[in-house]
Amino acid sequence: MRPVTIIAAIVVAAMLVAIPLFHNAFLTAHATRILIYVIFAMSLDLLVGYCGMVSLGHAAFFGIAAYTTALLSAKAGIANILIGLPLSMLAAAAGALVIGLLTLRTSGIYFIMATLAFAQMLHFLVNDSDFFGGSDGILLLTRFRASVGNTVLLDLGNATTRYYTALVATSVAFAGLALLVRSPFGRILQGLKSNEQRMRALGYPVARYKLGCFVIGGTLAGLAGHLYATLTSLADPSILDWLHSAQVLMMVIIGGLGTLIGSAIGAFLLIELIDQSAELTDHWKLIVGVVVIAVTMFGRGGLVGLASLLRTSVFGARASA
């Protein structure tokens, strides 16, 4: 890593750690939400950016985990994150396994449509069933906490604790994914994105690796979904809507496919863009649309690609080496 990168990383890390110290409730909650979407976007980047599987149904796994969390709380009275987190991630993994098995026979546009269809099926399932709270969703009446016996380790009723929980989860997810994409497994995914037929001819059981990637991505989306439910105390059908899947896909594309850090930046920027433009005008979707089109047209590698392009043209070839 270059010194500039290291310094930038330290500054960003310090800022992230310092956010709750401003004692600004809105800022802390807002930053927590962004962190959750960073996890969500990175989990999709693993599929799209590294393995070349463009999914328009990624919100399904986010939603499965959020609903599992809400059901545990509402139906079983379980509000312990030490139980809720693994169970909701497991539910997301199981969902990804089933949907993956059914959709990964297809590729390209058919895969996009198949993932979209399955996510929409889940959306209508929860939207039209009383068990899942219908269109109102399920409200979490008790705040989650991490406890062993009677000892409370973390109380997520506290906004600062929620923020730091999300920060730790994001850091672990980022570090884990960064290692994963450099591992032999990650390299196989990149080979699949580049040339699937070639991978098969080299002897790789292609379907198994794609499914593995799909399940890992879905499980991490589940982590984001669980944190989301514990943060907002709500699981409602809108998080299963295909627009939610499209939004996270936009985050990945804006930031730059296959970069992880790009997804993080994309999540931050898209949320800011939506929030800020929604404050300006009711027609905020127009502004968001124009920005997304501009980034995809003029910076084909997303913002990360744009940044390295700028660096090369300003500092010359030296910087690109």
Place this chain on the structure above:
Amino acid sequence: MNDKQILMETKSLSKNFGNLAAVRDVSLQVYEGEIHAIIGPNGAGKTTFLNLLSGELPASSGALYFDGSEVTDWRPDRLARAGMGRSFQHSSVFEQLSVRENVRLAAQTQFPNSFGLFRPAESYADVGRRVEEVFGEVALEWSSGARAGEISHGEQRQLEIAMLLALSPKLMLLDEPTSGMSRNETLELIELLRRISERHTLVLVEHDMDVVFQLADRITVLVNGSVLASGPPAAVREDVAVRTAYLGTQ
């Protein structure tokens, strides 16, 4: 050559696309250590036949045997793991990845213990050694850090062969390895294939007759999906039917 072991054999292998019989009733043997060239005019079914051998296409009828097992229904990845490596007619490399990573991905398949999730791919020393071995064997001067999509077409074709070598295959299927190559590149490739053939069995689909007659131990001529002639180069060259059907049109 009959004292040699049969490595691969097809029995009445056929492939139909609707009403079109692309490969008809082809029975042939490939012996261990030989270079077996498959020639024929355009549309003779050479590539289709190769696709049947490597499992890219399922056969309509007939049987395929490889290394002592019947493998007719095997998929390409399973055949590859059993020791069948193939190249494609249009160079087929991982364009977005580096030259070195292309070879590394191939070499990685040979080390089942190298499939961790969190250790960097470069930290597996045995895979790295194999990659270096292959680069030594191919003896081509690449900057292995370059992206495979950015090197010349001829170099990409050589890279494909390096990837095949990294698989340590029992049999290499090469689909027009010299296509699109300059004269010099072709000559270099002939040398390379000759060296490789000392330790590997090769099946070669090729339209460049110079390449075929310089390299092949045996030649099979396909016309309209059927075997017209099969045998040592001298015999095939003398075959009148072949000359009129194919070589005469050159």
